[in-house]
């Protein structure tokens with residue numbers, strides 16, 4: 001019998017929207033029979049010591065990329081909790097990891113504003129590139145979930161989409177585990 005998938009879902013969030021998406025993604029992964037640890041980037045262990053078959057990471061898009069301290073401070077000025085500004089954000093958390101992902105499985109998502117039509121870049125693609133450069137392997141393409149404005153809320157169908165994406169990610173990881181030696 002195939003071994004049960006164990007996933008870690010790790011999210012950065014200033015206003016709570018990315019965290020809500022992470023809840024939906026975790027629910028989807030569980031629906032595929034996997035176990036999930038769900039945590040914020042601030043409470044997560046260093047990437048090198050996360051014990052999971054699959055690591056799913058999510059972050060809000062800030063200035064077409066992952067947040068940095070100044071963009072988090074900007075979010076605080078717009079009403080996000082002050083303690084979130086210090087981070088670490090997903091960028092710093094990945095940056096602190098070694099360059100030896102060793103083919104570990106990952107999946108990446110972000111949140112972004114729906115009204116920005118032609119986004120030149122986003123947080124998920126940045127995190128995806130950082131992880132692949134370190135030897136991690138994405139099981140699916142990076143995904144983006146939509147908020148109505150900077151503080152949210154998520155568009156009405158996005159939690160449903162997050163759960164569906166979580167299921168897809170779990171199945172893709174289970175397939176990789178079944179075919180890898």
Ligand SMILES: Cc1cc2nc3c(=O)[nH]c(=O)nc-3n(C[C@H](O)[C@H](O)[C@H](O)COP(=O)(O)O)c2cc1C
Nearest residue numbers: 013014015016017018060062063064111112113150
């Ligand atoms: C400083 C700052 C910069 C942002 N830049 C972008 C951006 O370039 N593109 C975009 O779609 N959304 C941008 N946003 C909106 C965020 O993506 C939005 O606040 C986030 O998805 C909400 O998620 P959270 O509640 O988890 O923080 C920005 C928000 C802040 C505070």
